[in-house]
Amino acid sequence: MKYLLMYNPVSGRSKFKKKIKQIKRFFDKRNLEIDIYESKKAGDLELKAQHHAKDYDVFLVAGGDGTISEVVNGMMKSEIRPSLAILPCGTANDIAAILGVPRWLWLALRMYMKHEPVLMDINQMNDRYFVYTAASGVLSRISYDVSRRKIKKYGYLAYVFEAMRDFVKEYNYPCHIECDGKVLETDCMMILGLSSNRVGGMRLINFSKSKLNDGLFEIRVFTSRRRFRRFRLASSFIRGGKKLREDFHLVGKHFKIETDDNILWNADGEAAEKGNIEIRTIEKALSVYVSPRRKRKQF
Numbered sequence: 001m002k003y004l005l006m007y008n009p010v011s012g013r014s015k016f017k018k019k020i021k022q023i024k025r026f027f028d029k030r031n032l033e034i035d036i037y038e039s040k041k042a043g044d045l046e047l048k049a050q051h052h053a054k055d056y057d058v059f060l061v062a063g064g065d066g067t068i069s070e071v072v073n074g075m076m077k078s079e080i081r082p083s084l085a086i087l088p089c090g091t092a093n094d095i096a097a098i099l100g101v102p103r104w105l106w107l108a109l110r111m112y113m114k115h116e117p118v119l120m121d122i123n124q125m126n127d128r129y130f131v132y133t134a135a136s137g138v139l140s141r142i143s144y145d146v147s148r149r150k151i152k153k154y155g156y157l158a159y160v161f162e163a164m165r166d167f168v169k170e171y172n173y174p175c176h177i178e179c180d181g182k183v184l185e186t187d188c189m190m191i192l193g194l195s196s197n198r199v200g201g202m203r204l205i206n207f208s209k210s211k212l213n214d215g216l217f218e219i220r221v222f223t224s225r226r227r228f229r230r231f232r233l234a235s236s237f238i239r240g241g242k243k244l245r246e247d248f249h250l251v252g253k254h255f256k257i258e259t260d261d262n263i264l265w266n267a268d269g270e271a272a273e274k275g276n277i278e279i280r281t282i283e284k285a286l287s288v289y290v291s292p293r294r295k296r297k298q299f
């Protein structure tokens with residue numbers, strides 16, 4: 001087995017670099033070949049993943065959701081794809097949590113030595129690939145609007161502060177959604193799409209019933225029709241993403257969403273598209289390492 005460790009030195013609180021020597025030792029001890037690559041700037045890992053996908057069996061990716069998303073975008077552009085194993089060292093680490101990867105590095109590495117990878121769906125927003133979330137409207141900009149300086153200083157709390165500021169802003173925009181033959185037209189304050197039950201470090205146990213390999217994606221349209229709308233939205237999140245009467249929940253393989261040109265879309269926590277989008281799910285597109293528990297529940 002040939003591994004490539006790719007890491008983003010600025011993920012989370014920028015502390016991963018210190019662990020590299022120990023990781024190298026872990027692999028040397030087991031006579032496993034590992035190359036190491038540090039990203040130099042945003043976008044770097046996508047190109048590295050695309051051009052070297054055929055040269056490795058496993059991409060070991062150390063970073064947060066943005067870093068993993070970059071690598072996945074690179075891998076999806078290659079015909080031959082190695083397996084993906086994550087070492088969580090970002091701020092929210094949603095993707096790692098969805099796959100049940102332990103925060104503790106040694107437990108994660110041992111898990112990768114012991115278990116086989118499984119095939120997981122990957123989603124596409126226009127030309128860009130994403131793993132687990134697409135969103136617009138309230139709260140959807142915070143993951144990429146918060147400065148790295150604040151994340152380094154406050155960690156996850158930096159997202160919480162920014163969420164509180166964004167929550168009081170006015171969001172109301174039209175959307176026309178086509179999903180596998182169904183049509184929905186409404187005004188909304190947020191559209192949240194998930195392939196699992198986690199976003200922004202929160203577990204939304206009542207949001208989704210989909211598996212990670214069933215070719216389906218779920219979208220919740222939070223309308224802006226009722227009074228005290230923000231409080232109702234907050235109460236839905238507090239109750240694990242419980243659906244409210246005035247909201248719509250769609251499940252499908254292909255979504256066409258038309259909205260205002262200035263509406264920004266977030267994909268896996270990064271700024272993605274503006275205006276109209278199409279979302280497709282590519283079934284069982286990528287081989288990933290998951291914990292045995294998640295494998296039973298989510299696959």
Ligand SMILES: Nc1ncnc2c1ncn2[C@@H]1O[C@H](COP(=O)(O)OP(=O)(O)OP(=O)(O)O)[C@@H](O)[C@H]1O
Nearest residue numbers: 011012039040041042064065066067090091092093
């Ligand atoms: N060498 C680099 N210098 C600056 N930015 C980088 C570099 N390599 C990658 N990036 C960018 O850093 C951003 C943040 O990375 P990442 O998402 O992994 O960390 P995070 O935001 O702390 O974690 P999370 O997304 O889990 O909250 C990504 O948008 C990525 O494209």
